[in-house]
Amino acid sequence: AQKVTQAQTEISVVEKEDVTLDCVYETRDTTYYLFWYKQPPSGELVFLIRRNSFDEQNEISGRYSWNFQKSTSSFNFTITASQVVDSAVYFCALSRNRGYGNKLVFGAGTILRVKS
């Protein structure tokens, strides 16, 4: 069975602090995909990144960076110099490359509050 665990229910930081959101996953598949989504207070779900299981290179996009480590089954997300606009719920998700479509399994989400 596939499972995604986001152990941090809620994190509060002060603006300009760095923050890391943890994501641990379980799967028996050798090929799989990992995702991060952002849900701001307005409620929509915004795609942030997709990573496949064969690509363990870390990725940086502006203030966002992702650390994928297959050895520990983790796909952590770091925001550098956080801003109030980063306040949102962040979801990590896992899919399998089998069958039809892309049926994502989501973690419970981490609420990030950035205070000014």
Next chain:
Amino acid sequence: DAGITQSPRHKVTETGTPVTLRCHQTENHRYMYWYRQDPGHGLRLIHYSYGVKDTDKGEVSDGYSVSRSKTEDFLLTLESATSSQTSVYFCAISGDLLNTGELFFGEGSRLTVL
């Protein structure tokens, strides 16, 4: 932005009544999904579709049915709504996994069952 429209966006209904949520896409994507979002559970897959008239169950399908008679429309029906189905429902679409794979979500439909 992906062209996905959900309707209605908000609905309040009573226990035992039927409810249908509609998802309409203009992207011509093959795959469509219905998820529900509840605190502490993230998003959970209810049903999905891999083509016209081709659907299958997700992890929380009990009490729900779906239909897809056209590529662009995916309907979610609660035959007899219960209070446990109070939730926010998201429709999503995706193209082929090997090409992109990410799901694009609609704005959500908030359903309250009294």
